[in-house]
Amino acid sequence: MPSTLNAVAVFCGSRFGTNPVYKQTAQAVGQTLAKAGIRLVYGGGAHGLMGVVADATLCAGGAVTGVIPDFLESREKMHEGVAELIVTDSMHTRKQIMFSRADAFWILPGGFGTFDEMMEILTWKQLGRHSKPIILINTANWADMLLAALDAAVEQGFASAEARAMIEAVPDVETALARSLCAEQSDRVAVDQL
Numbered sequence: 001m002p003s004t005l006n007a008v009a010v011f012c013g014s015r016f017g018t019n020p021v022y023k024q025t026a027q028a029v030g031q032t033l034a035k036a037g038i039r040l041v042y043g044g045g046a047h048g049l050m051g052v053v054a055d056a057t058l059c060a061g062g063a064v065t066g067v068i069p070d071f072l073e074s075r076e077k078m079h080e081g082v083a084e085l086i087v088t089d090s091m092h093t094r095k096q097i098m099f100s101r102a103d104a105f106w107i108l109p110g111g112f113g114t115f116d117e118m119m120e121i122l123t124w125k126q127l128g129r130h131s132k133p134i135i136l137i138n139t140a141n142w143a144d145m146l147l148a149a150l151d152a153a154v155e156q157g158f159a160s161a162e163a164r165a166m167i168e169a170v171p172d173v174e175t176a177l178a179r180s181l182c183a184e185q186s187d188r189v190a191v192d193q194l
């Protein structure tokens with residue numbers, strides 16, 4: 001199958017979380033992207049699962065782009081091994097660059113920052129600003145409550161079933177790759193139109 005998937009943005013925790021399987025999943029994501037020749041675009045940090053994904057991609061010979069705001073350089077410890085590291089002046093610019101560089105978005109276990117990134121990319125899609133795949137890797141069912149909250153918004157009449165279908169939960173990394181390759185290639189939307 002010809003791949004139009006050149007780069008995937010991964011949103012995930014700047015901590016490891018309590019379950020060791022989260023780290024294994026982050027490693028598998030890096031290895032899978034490298035093996036498939038797909039560039040990793042991520043938040044540029046060396047801490048937590050973010051650092052694990054970047055390290056695993058680099059170790060497997062893959063390409064990595066990190067995008068980090070200047071004020072987070074020390075707090076999230078900018079990853080020294082990433083060849084393409086973009087330092088931005090704000091979180092907003094970071095998100096715009098990650099968005100424009102990626103053909104699909106994968107959500108891994110994470111905290112409030114990860115939730116924010118997921119919801120923003122989902123609401124941009126709901127508003128018709130892009131049609132790129134958004135895949136949540138629900139390893140060890142970490143996101144069941146998050147997905148239930150999305151379902152509840154539909155049940156309560158605050159979101160449409162169509163919007164809910166714009167994010168897909170999958171059990172593992174292999175399925176995330178297969179679904180991303182299957183999904184219709186996005187219309188690229190200029191960042192300044194967002």
Ligand code: AMP
Binds near residue numbers: 012043072091
């Ligand atoms: P967390 O899931 O909280 O560990 O954060 C994961 C990533 O999300 C980190 O790189 C954070 O810098 C980033 N982040 C935190 N808050 C926000 C926010 N409001 N908007 C965008 N990204 C954020």
